[in-house]
Amino acid sequence: MSKYWNKTINETTPYVAGEQPKAGEKVIKLNTNENPFPPSPAVAKAIAEFDASQLRLYPDTNATPIVNAISEVENVKPSQVFVGNGSDEVLALCFQTFFEKACDTDLPVLTPEFSYSFYPVYEEFYRIRPKKIPLREDFRLDPSDYKGVPNCGIAIANPNAPTSRAISLDDIAAICSANPDSVVLIDEAYAYFEENYETAVSLLPRFPNLCVVRTTSKSYSLAGIRIGYAIASEELIEGLLRARDSFNSYPIDRLAQAIGAAAISDTEYHAKCREELIKVRKYTADELKSLGFEMPESSANFLFAKPPVCISAETLYKNLRAKGILVRYFSTPGINDRLRISIGTKDEMEEFIRNVREEIANVKNS
Numbered sequence: 450m451s452k453y454w455n456k457t458i459n460e461t462t463p464y465v466a467g468e469q470p471k472a473g474e475k476v477i478k479l480n481t482n483e484n485p486f487p488p489s490p491a492v493a494k495a496i497a498e499f500d501a502s503q504l505r506l507y508p509d510t511n512a513t514p515i516v517n518a519i520s521e522v523e524n525v526k527p528s529q530v531f532v533g534n535g536s537d538e539v540l541a542l543c544f545q546t547f548f549e550k551a552c553d554t555d556l557p558v559l560t561p562e563f564s565y566s567f568y569p570v571y572e573e574f575y576r577i578r579p580k581k582i583p584l585r586e587d588f589r590l591d592p593s594d595y596k597g598v599p600n601c602g603i604a605i606a607n608p609n610a611p612t613s614r615a616i617s618l619d620d621i622a623a624i625c626s627a628n629p630d631s632v633v634l635i636d637e638a639y640a641y642f643e644e645n646y647e648t649a650v651s652l653l654p655r656f657p658n659l660c661v662v663r664t665t666s667k668s669y670s671l672a673g674i675r676i677g678y679a680i681a682s683e684e685l686i687e688g689l690l691r692a693r694d695s696f697n698s699y700p701i702d703r704l705a706q707a708i709g710a711a712a713i714s715d716t717e718y719h720a721k722c723r724e725e726l727i728k729v730r731k732y733t734a735d736e737l738k739s740l741g742f743e744m745p746e747s748s749a750n751f752l753f754a755k756p757p758v759c760i761s762a763e764t765l766y767k768n769l770r771a772k773g774i775l776v777r778y779f780s781t782p783g784i785n786d787r788l789r790i791s792i793g794t795k796d797e798m799e800e801f802i803r804n805v806r807e808e809i810a811n812v813k814n815s
């Protein structure tokens with residue numbers, strides 16, 4: 450608290466990012482859902498070929514090289530794409546542009562009971578009234594729970610984080626149809642890791658109130674470069690551009706624009722990494738189940754696993770941390786009996802499983 454800060458800053462509890470290891474610390478990092486594979490070789494080439502003398506000039510405000518790459522891969526018009534500095538920035542601008550009016554109407558924004566922990570921060574920051582919609586058994590989201598509930602917006606991560614469960618395009622269409630006066634934000638940070646990958650982008654011609662948000666952090670192995678984007682109707686994109694230009698007209702630097710465009714265009718490499726990740730996810734889920742863990746079927750690059758009764762999630766998290774293996778533990782009631790485990794390389798997951806097995810053997814023998 451400070452008398453020099455405004456009311457909102459004094460009253461907002463900021464987001465706490467997952468632990469980042471100290472420089473030089475050797476860990477197996479399975480706590481922030483990064484992609485375990487390196488970015489496309491096209492990224493290294495784009496960096497090698499980058500002309501540093503260009504850095505004296507401001508970058509293209511709209512990140513046109515990235516917009517064009519997305520427009521081609523997703524088969525949408527460039528005017529339907531908005532690029533920001535990581536999807537966290539894009540999501541923040543969406544909450545501000547589409548939901549902040551909740552202050553005037555006093556209607557809430559609907560989010561699933563357990564979801565991305567940045568959403569409540571945006572709600573506090575923009576003074577939006579939150580309404581959490583309970584999930585059903587095994588963290589299933591039922592689209593009928595989003596019908597007939599007065600709201601001024603809806604934000605859903607699909608697949609959801611940290612639960613790892615996805616809803617279908619029919620479910621999303623039902624939510625958009627039932628709420629024609631609200632923007633429905635579908636955060637697809639993890640959509641590319643679904644076994645039967647399908648994106649809500651294909652619903653855009655039917656729903657002018659749908660806004661799909663994506664990131665290059667996870668599926669393109671570019672968490673270190675900070676590129677996120679929204680794909681939506683031109684009307685919604687224009688709103689985001691107005692918000693951006695009232696805040697920071699140059700969110701994506703020149704090097705990031707070259708890197709992002711190169712990565713997004715390399716669809717072949719992207720698909721190969723995805724296939725491998727899905728295989729390692731299956732291996733990890735099968736091994737954990739054989740050790741007595743329970744978890745929903747994952748559509749993401751992480752598992753949301755409940756350890757067997759002999760060891761609590763918190764103890765396992767702490768013991769693994771002591772051995773240099775980082776996973777994510779949330780103390781929130783309702784999910785504090787689970788760990789969110791990002792999928793690493795096959796070698797990393799074998800080492801992870803070996804350590805989990807050891808921990809369980811230790812408690813059983815004590």
Ligand SMILES: Cc1ncc(COP(=O)(O)O)c(C=O)c1O
Pocket residue numbers: 481482534535536537538565606610636638663664665666672676677
């Ligand atoms: C559901 C979800 N959305 C968005 C993000 C933010 O991604 P980024 O800001 O790296 O693009 C994350 C990051 O963990 C996430 O879990």
